[in-house]
Amino acid sequence: MNIAVLGTGMVGRAIAGRLGQLGHTVTIGTRDPDATLARTDSDGMGNPSYPAWAAEHPAIRLATFSDAAADSELIVNATNGSASLDVLTLAGAEHLAGKVVVDIANPLDFSHGMPPTLFVKDTDSLGEQIQRTFPLSRVVKTLNTLNANLMVHPDGLPEATSVFVSGNDEDAKATVTAILAEFGHTDVIDLGDITSARGTEMLLPVWLRLMGALGTPTFNFKIVR
Amino acid sequence: MNIAVLGTGMVGRAIAGRLGQLGHTVTIGTRDPDATLARTDSDGMGNPSYPAWAAEHPAIRLATFSDAAADSELIVNATNGSASLDVLTLAGAEHLAGKVVVDIANPLDFSHGMPPTLFVKDTDSLGEQIQRTFPLSRVVKTLNTLNANLMVHPDGLPEATSVFVSGNDEDAKATVTAILAEFGHTDVIDLGDITSARGTEMLLPVWLRLMGALGTPTFNFKIVR
Numbered sequence: 001m002n003i004a005v006l007g008t009g010m011v012g013r014a015i016a017g018r019l020g021q022l023g024h025t026v027t028i029g030t031r032d033p034d035a036t037l038a039r040t041d042s043d044g045m046g047n048p049s050y051p052a053w054a055a056e057h058p059a060i061r062l063a064t065f066s067d068a069a070a071d072s073e074l075i076v077n078a079t080n081g082s083a084s085l086d087v088l089t090l091a092g093a094e095h096l097a098g099k100v101v102v103d104i105a106n107p108l109d110f111s112h113g114m115p116p117t118l119f120v121k122d123t124d125s126l127g128e129q130i131q132r133t134f135p136l137s138r139v140v141k142t143l144n145t146l147n148a149n150l151m152v153h154p155d156g157l158p159e160a161t162s163v164f165v166s167g168n169d170e171d172a173k174a175t176v177t178a179i180l181a182e183f184g185h186t187d188v189i190d191l192g193d194i195t196s197a198r199g200t201e202m203l204l205p206v207w208l209r210l211m212g213a214l215g216t217p218t219f220n221f222k223i224v225r
Numbered sequence: 226m227n228i229a230v231l232g233t234g235m236v237g238r239a240i241a242g243r244l245g246q247l248g249h250t251v252t253i254g255t256r257d258p259d260a261t262l263a264r265t266d267s268d269g270m271g272n273p274s275y276p277a278w279a280a281e282h283p284a285i286r287l288a289t290f291s292d293a294a295a296d297s298e299l300i301v302n303a304t305n306g307s308a309s310l311d312v313l314t315l316a317g318a319e320h321l322a323g324k325v326v327v328d329i330a331n332p333l334d335f336s337h338g339m340p341p342t343l344f345v346k347d348t349d350s351l352g353e354q355i356q357r358t359f360p361l362s363r364v365v366k367t368l369n370t371l372n373a374n375l376m377v378h379p380d381g382l383p384e385a386t387s388v389f390v391s392g393n394d395e396d397a398k399a400t401v402t403a404i405l406a407e408f409g410h411t412d413v414i415d416l417g418d419i420t421s422a423r424g425t426e427m428l429l430p431v432w433l434r435l436m437g438a439l440g441t442p443t444f445n446f447k448i449v450r
Contacts, residue, residue, distance in 0.1 A: 117347050122430065123337075161449045164431075191434045199431030205347065206389075206424030209416045210448060219450035224386045225439055 004029050004068035006087055007078035008036055008050050009043070011104065011148045015076055018152035020060050022182050027061045029068030029091065036062060069095035074102065074175065075137075081107040081126050082119065085133055097136035100172045102179075103127050103197075104143040104151070106204050115208050118201065127166060127197030138172035140165055141197035142180065145207065147217040154184045154220070161220035162187040166196040189223060229254050229293035231312055232303035233261055233275050234268070236329065236373045240301055243377035245285050247407050252286045254293030254316065261287060294320035299327065299400065300362075306332040306351050307344065310358055322361035325397045327404075328352050328422075329368040329376070331429050340433050343426065352391060352422030363397035365390055366422035367405065370432065372442040379409045379445070386445035387412040391421040414448060 005016040006029040013028075020026045030036040039049045047053075054062065061068075069075050069091035079087045084105045088096065107126040108116040120126055127141035142165045143151045150156050154163075163185050165173045177188045191199060203221070211217050230241040231254040238253075245251045255261040264274045272278075279287065286293075294300050294316035304312045309330045313321065332351040333341040345351055352366035367390045368376045375381050379388075388410050390398045402413045416424060428446070436442050 112348075121427075122342050122346060157449050159449055189435065189438055191431070191438050196431075196434045199434040202346075202427040202430050205427050206416070206421075209421045209424040210414065213414055213416050214448075214450055216450065219448055222447040222449045223435060223439075223444055224382050224384055224447045225441065225444035 001025070001074060002072045003027075003074050003076065004072035004091075005076045005078055006065055006068065006091060007080075008062075009078070009080075010045075010047055011151070012076075012078035013047075013053055014148040014152050015078055015104070016060050017057055018183060019179075020057060026059070027063050027068040027071060029063060029065040029087075031065065031087075031090065033062045033064060065091040066095060072099070074100045076102045077105050077130070079105055081105040082109070084126060085129060088130060088134060093134055093136070096134050099137055100169075100175050101130065101134065101137045101139045102143075102176055103130055103139055103141045106144050107201055108204065115205065118204065121202055122198060125195070125197040125201050127194050127201070131168065131194045138167065138169040139194055140167035140169075140172050140176045141194065141200060142166070142176055145200050145203050146220045150218065150220055152183045154186075156218060157220060159222070160186045161222040162189055163220075164189050164191050164196075164200050166191045166194055166200065168193050187223070226250070226299060227297045228252075228299045228301065229297035229316075230301045230303055231290055231293065231316060232305075233287075234303070234305075235270075235272055236376070237301075237303035238272075238278055239373040239377050240303055240329070241285050242282055243408060244404075245282060251284075252288050252293040252296060254288060254290040254312075256290065256312075256315070258287045258289060290316040291320060297324070299325045301327045302330050302355070304330055306330040307334070309351060310354060313355060313359060318359055318361070321359050324362055325394075325400050326355065326359065326362045326364045327368075327401055328355050328364055328366045331369050332426055333429065340430065343429065346427055347423060350420070350422040350426050352419050352426070356393065356419045363392065363394040364419055365392035365394075365397050365401040366419065366425060367391070367401055370425050370428050371445045375443065375445055377408050379411075381443060382445060384447070385411045386447040387414055389414050389416050389421075389425050391416045391419055391425065393418050412448070
């Protein structure tokens with residue numbers, strides 16, 4: 001499948017790299033490809049600069065948000081939650097129309113210090129904001145409840161865990177569930193329409209406390225029933 | 226241990242019954258014991274009236290909130306979240322002072338229809354409201370993330386799952402963790418101070434969606450790491 005991954009950070013790289021490894025044609029979208037390719041800085045968390053990462057992933061193309069979305073059948077929003085609506089607008093509503101938009105961002109607000117709060121919650125969600133802003137796209141919220149590496153390599157944990165999908169379009173959720181299965185997820189729970197993204201986005205506060213308590217981001221929720 | 230359980234609903238009964246079975250001396254607190262003992266109605270969810278339940282649990286005493294709290298070493302808040310501060314005020318700050326107050330309520334707001342929203346969240350929590358209102362008590366938030374029956378019989382699931390404690394007092398959390406172990410919980414995760422109750426209270430929206438998606442309240446989160 002031709003897939004655009006919007007965002008050059010850890011999450012975007014993890015998703016893009018894994019999709020490429022699985023045989024998909026992947027284009028990473030960024031605001032200004034020349035600027036991204038000129039970066040020499042790491043991100044302060046030990047991750048390489050984008051060009052250093054790209055050199056190890058020669059099959060993955062870099063393009064503007066708009067060009068990446070235009071050429072793809074499915075678009076992954078792997079940007080910061082606070083930038084997501086702007087980035088998707090740059091990608092172009094006409095390039096998102098009719099397509100599956102996989103939203104894995106979280107509406108984290110760091111402006112009041114740590115731990116972050118949520119800039120939308122409880123009566124609305126980022127997933128719903130994206131669906132309302134791009135009504136012709138088919139938004140599926142997923143993978144926002146675990147660490148980037150575990151999103152695409154769930155076998156990094158000692159047993160199978162759970163991930164969730166939320167969205168209004170059943171075919172879109174089936175497409176996304178198939179990709180999640182390619183990643184190795186064996187327990188994908190369909191929570192219902194896009195309003196159920198409120199639930200998974202509101203998992204972030206306990207996820208952040210768990211990371212602190214356990215001293216690692218390498219954990220996930222398993223829904224035992 | 227002498228324990229007061231405030232609340233005569235399903236959660237209060239589950240906790241009180243199990244504590245009694247484990248050998249604790251339990252008093253259930255209610256607003257008006259005579260009125261509670263005069264009830265003949267079931268709750269519309271197939272649960273017996275309070276007198277019918279009490280007849281099967283003769284060792285468990287019924288008293289006013291105040292009398293129940295006065296005579297106990299540890300108090301469990303098993304009321305509806307919207308009533309919790311009022312009920313604890315009726316119990317009496319002087320009867321809560323110095324004692325462990327186990328808060329298992331959720332700040333659910335049903336006034337806008339289903340699914341309920343949360344009347345406090347993200348930058349504050351019901352657990353914190355209780356701790357601020359009764360600064361001499363030692364509040365521990367726990368057990369608000371699973372069904373009443375599973376709170377006290379976690380072996381009702383096919384494998385061990387996780388529960389959480391949040392609170393400012395380490396000794397109080399140790400006391401509560403010991404009671405959770407008596408119930409059968411083998412993975413009690415200390416999330417930190419009472420502000421971490423924000424995380425577990427914000428789990429409710431996804432819990433409610435999961436109950437809908439799975440068609441049962443008999444499930445729980447296991448933190449796999």
